[in-house]
Amino acid sequence: MSKSNPYKKLVFQNIEDALSDLNAEDKGRYFICNCPECNQHEAFMYKNNTRFIQCNRENHCGSRMMLEFYEKGDMSTYEQRVEKQYPDLTTEQRQALGWSHRVFSYAKNYFKSEALDNGYRGLSKQTTRGFVADLQHEAIVQHVFQKAKTLLNKDYSNNSWMCKRNLIFPLYGEDRTLDRVLLRSSIDENLDPKEIQLIFNPSKETRDFFMDIPQDAKNVVISESILDALSFREIDENAGIIALTGATKTRQINDYLAEHKEQFADKQLLIAMDDDQAGWKATRDIVNTIEEAGIGRDWSTFAYSPGTKDANENLQQNRKAFTKTYEQMAARTKQHERVMDLEHEP
Template sequence: MDKQDLYKKLVYQNIEDALAELNAEDKGRYYICNCPECNAHEAFIYKNNTNFIQCNRENHCGERMLLQFHEKESLNPEREKIQKTFPSLSDDQKEALTWSMRLFSFAKTGTKSEILDNGYRGLLKENAREHIVDLQNEQVTSYFFNKVSSLLGKDYSNNSWMCKRNLVFPLYDENNILNRVLLRSSSDPTVEPKEIQLIMNPSKETKDFFMEIPDKAKMVVFSESLLDALSFREIDPNCGFVALTGASKTRQVQAYIKENKGAFTDKHILMAMDDDKAGWKAAQKLVDTMRKEGLEENITMFRYSDGFKDANEFLQGNRTQFEKRYLQDTNQLQRAKQMQHEMS
């Protein structure tokens, strides 16, 4: 007999439902929950083994139980969408992609993060938690890599160099399907390269830029990274942004501008690529595309202070000056647009 057959089994639709019903509290590497047997708030579930729960009251209860999840496809809109849109994915890949999306959605609101909750790289909690997922430690990151190995074509779960990268920047397509992830380490600032990109949907050419343009946005910032874009959100929560995943990755953004000119026609455009050779080259390509589409009157170039090479560095180094510079550039563009309007 399998040892697991000796344990009582509890069935939930998914891990999120289980944690909600058991009144789970995030304690870092594990959750403290209500024990399903004695109801005391002293049971625990380790994040790297969410199929097992144990009561910590050894002399009073000490019950051990298995958690099973049976989420029907008909009740899982993400899985249904993936099934219809990407039929070339194997069943394992569809399940891994669905699981990843659920994990990231839950982690943004259902877990605590010392890194993100206390101001990551100058970003306040609400701004950081909305866009970044903290897997918290190497054990959980290893578990993540094991679960998604069918998507990556390789299992990184035993690669300590990869498992140090606990911060995940998920990138979704226009249908809100996960396309790729950018990974960073919060515990080891010496790990190089600082950022690794992995494609999470191997069925097609994946989107390689972040974009959020709220309906009420008057300003759209073009930046070289998501961290730079979110730095402007610290100053103007209503600004839109288009963020590259590297200075050389302008092709998809240029194509999007050509195909969606109307999205930028009534917006102020602030070009804020990194203040270096690669950033200047990327900015020139994007500006040239906008000029061909008749958007040149909407554009102004963000001005960096001496010593700062990107927006996030500027935010961390001198938040007051960063805000002042953003407002100056915004007002400058607004005045220019007003003058053009009066002359026409």
């Protein structure tokens, strides 16, 4: 960005969306955020002036940006936008969807979490920031279920087994509306099953996979769960991640890969499903799509350390070996890039 034009305008619907998109980390009087220009987690925004953000890397970036919010105006609020896109929802459902969206965004950015701050399942606070909300108490989860019962067509608020699931993983559609939520528990990690999925937008076929791919990512990992995907992000902050919500749910991601294959043209795809029968079947299904549609620059499968069957288990039990295996794969990617560069030299 030119120094003669120091202020760039960024537009968000509301402050919650801005904090979520910028991976804001609460530091007391201010937030540390991802810089929209250089993408480094070194920009700051003071809480008493949330319309201004500046990159702290003065000698490398130093960008300064103004934030604008368009909550007011025609079709600008979340509920109004949902009404336009999903007219089949009732007024009560639109309000519940908008309320849930705001609460989850607020919780991700403002709620302190002992479970996440201390390293949840081998994942640091820096990795989980922006992806997981800890509602902390059964009473708060109960209140969310009460407010969302028109969306869920069921009232879970009196179900203690459900209300113990305080960790919320929101999944959003391409239009950035809340699609579904994955729930886990740090209150009682012995709950079975470990993860529950709930559809929060009953008016459409909701997206059943999670995706976060940095603009400069060279490697994109496709895994079976969001915890497995975040395990790769834990050891490579620039890794692109795609997470299924179960080994059998490959149709939507296969369709997305085929329809957006230009997005993956320069990416090395790493398939990292669970090392079991369901995972092997999912791997074959995804690889078939990749090869038939010609997706990505190349693909490979991830080999877990002996005695582990998925990425998160591997990270927790043998982080050093897990990191080494991934780095070897990344090194092959860099070597392939050098070969391609040499081939295109005049």
